[in-house]
Amino acid sequence: MESFELNVFKVRKKFLLYIPISVKEKLPFSKGEVVKINLYLNNKYFSLITKYNSIITIRKKIAKELGIKERCKIRITLEKFSEIKRPSKMFFENKVDLLYFLPKKSKKGSKISFEELIIGGESFLIVFSMHSRGSSKEILLKRFVEPRIFGGLLGQIQAEGTKSNFNVIEFCNKNLSELKDFIRYMESLNIKKENLLVKLDYHPIFELKLDQILKEFIHCAGISVNYKSVSSGRSKGYSFKIILRNTVFSELILNSLNKTREVLEKKNLQGNLLILAEGYFSKILCGDGTFELTSMNRKKFQARIKIYDGNLKFLKHYLILLSKFGFKPYINEKYFFVRAMCDYSLAKKLVEIRGFNTNKNLERIHEYLTQFKATTR
Numbered sequence: 001m002e003s004f005e006l007n008v009f010k011v012r013k014k015f016l017l018y019i020p021i022s023v024k025e026k027l028p029f030s031k032g033e034v035v036k037i038n039l040y041l042n043n044k045y046f047s048l049i050t051k052y053n054s055i056i057t058i059r060k061k062i063a064k065e066l067g068i069k070e071r072c073k074i075r076i077t078l079e080k081f082s083e084i085k086r087p088s089k090m091f092f093e094n095k096v097d098l099l100y101f102l103p104k105k106s107k108k109g110s111k112i113s114f115e116e117l118i119i120g121g122e123s124f125l126i127v128f129s130m131h132s133r134g135s136s137k138e139i140l141l142k143r144f145v146e147p148r149i150f151g152g153l154l155g156q157i158q159a160e161g162t163k164s165n166f167n168v169i170e171f172c173n174k175n176l177s178e179l180k181d182f183i184r185y186m187e188s189l190n191i192k193k194e195n196l197l198v199k200l201d202y203h204p205i206f207e208l209k210l211d212q213i214l215k216e217f218i219h220c221a222g223i224s225v226n227y228k229s230v231s232s233g234r235s236k237g238y239s240f241k242i243i244l245r246n247t248v249f250s251e252l253i254l255n256s257l258n259k260t261r262e263v264l265e266k267k268n269l270q271g272n273l274l275i276l277a278e279g280y281f282s283k284i285l286c287g288d289g290t291f292e293l294t295s296m297n298r299k300k301f302q303a304r305i306k307i308y309d310g311n312l313k314f315l316k317h318y319l320i321l322l323s324k325f326g327f328k329p330y331i332n333e334k335y336f337f338v339r340a341m342c343d344y345s346l347a348k349k350l351v352e353i354r355g356f357n358t359n360k361n362l363e364r365i366h367e368y369l370t371q372f373k374a375t376t377r
Helices: 060-066 147-160 176-188 204-221 247-266 271-288 312-324 344-352 361-375
Strands: 004-011 014-018 034-041 044-051 055-058 073-080 095-097 111-119 122-131 139-142 169-173 197-202 227-230 238-244 289-295 301-308 330-332 337-342
Touching: 034 060, 044 055, 044 060, 044 111, 044 122, 095 147, 095 271, 122 247, 139 247, 147 169, 147 176, 147 247, 147 271, 169 176, 169 247, 176 204, 176 238, 176 271, 197 204, 204 238, 247 271, 247 312, 271 289, 271 301, 271 312, 289 361, 301 312, 301 344, 301 361, 312 330, 312 337, 337 344, 344 361
Parallel strands: 197 227
Antiparallel strands: 004 014, 004 073, 014 055, 034 044, 034 073, 111 122, 122 139, 169 238, 197 238, 289 301, 301 337, 330 337
């Protein structure tokens, strides 16, 4: 592969490469064709996938990594970009294959492309979208993810995340354990903490407690809050919103969520799919579920499980999911919940799959199990 040495130009704040006619005559590419450009400088290497043109924009991240400066010379090679075949199954060697869920086009019609890289013996995906002016900002993701972790992430998005905005991933909660889990799940996909934004929404009544609230969050989550917003609405509480602004990643996760809901409803839960379903179900319970204790005669507890959602489509989804975990649920459309009685064996199952493990409902489950044992001796 022939290499060429080119000068770097700076226009405003952008670093640009100009491919002269003498070089273009040696290249077998047409304008607009997707190519991989390999950049070499200061004993470092970086690749850029974009549409072939006379002028190539070098992204800020690449310029920083290579130490590019105005008027410096950089060596490049160009090659035709080609994708590997997409998988037909969602699992590979007991892990979720993210490439299975990657859409071919964005909601705006842009082609979503990818390249596989092996780093330290592990498979990664460089994912980006192509548009008329070139390509979007790339994101580097681990290709294979543990089913429990991926199911947990999707369950959090389903319960407490934004599910209609394909430009951003948002997760909103005040429970520090849930926020910490979300960050851990994102890191498992190779999303770094420093790429996440955090917003705190709070009612004015928490103004005097704000320093303590922020201190506890930073200590637990390991990242700072980027901005704060005062809300004077009906809800007199506070919550943290963790945000990742990346259209391609949002498309991937929301497409994964839509496909996973469909698979969980239609297929038998066994093997890797069962592990994913347990992670997914447990986080839905942590976000939107309630474990209730009732007693007819104060001598014997009865228990039931309830999930709230204002979307009837999702209530029907939870109905199917609860049924597959052994419950006999029904939907109350008037008050927007699905509910089912819970016996001793089902309560033990909830503990096993870590349902409600980040909130006080878990205490009620243990109370129910203890009372059940005491009354059945």
